[in-house]
Amino acid sequence: MNRYHVAEFSWPHLNDMNWAHAGPSLLASFLASLVECVEALTVVLAVGSVRGWKNALIGSAAAVGVLLGLIAGLGRALAGVPLPTLQLVVGALLLLFGLRWLRKAILRSAGQIPVHDEEAAFTKNAASMRSLTGVRGFDRVAFATAFQIVMLEGTEVVFIVVAIGAGGVGLWLPASLGAIAALLIVIALGFALHRPLANVPENKLKFIVGVLLSAFGTFWVGEGARFIWPGRDWSILGLVLGYLLVAMATVAICRSNAKGKRSTAATQTAVSQ
């Protein structure tokens, strides 16, 4: 990879693509966007089914438009920044973001914090929509709620696409394709099923995305600081494996801690009785 090149906002030919980066970039962008789109869909479905589809869809489409403009604007703005500086800053932000996701996914897998429940979120949002008074014509509540949730979840997607796309030369294409594919799949499933996608293994996806983003962040910070990676670009796969093993070991330790505490408490209760 050319260390001094700026991160151009352009589409490369498939043959020119660095697949050691492009493959994990596409996967990370797709899975992260899938999780966020599923969460947004739950609220949009609740709004649409209670208050009508027209304003819920207009609100969602308006937010998607703003987000697309944000991606294009940020992409252009970052195009002039030297790649090492960009990699350091984006890598650090990606690490803060990715390690936070991974930590949460580890704690959810270990049963320390509750798993996100799409059915419960749908019921809660639908009830809150019902409690608000109905209106004729333009429904500002439906529009604003759909707009807000799509903006909220979409901001995370924008950050992931921009961070992945700006981190290396020729990565805008896989990063954008991953996010667009996730958006289209979730929209299609939402239209087909008309109910929240509760069967999507959200925490497993977040676990994988956390691992991928942490690996990217670590690699780009190293590139920005001009570290020498053994195996060069392929060491990103080693980092993915390393974070995966560390995360799985941490889940096992957290689970065994919890089990140990529970069995100690049970023994103490039995002795005191």
Added chain:
Amino acid sequence: MNWMRTIFREVFGLFVDDGSFAVLILAWLGLTVFLLPHLAWVPRWRGFILFAGLAAILMASAIRYARKQN
């Protein structure tokens, strides 16, 4: 100004939910990026040291949280 505060809080929340976890990550990045190049170690170890520190911070933070919960 209220909406500005909301946007700032949401964007900040993307990167930080446990303050000490975020501070430790940034401190480790600062140490490795600015200090390691001045040490006359084998340059090939720098990437591994960066990863090992971040992995240790992740592990310690998750285990500490789990212990507190139990």
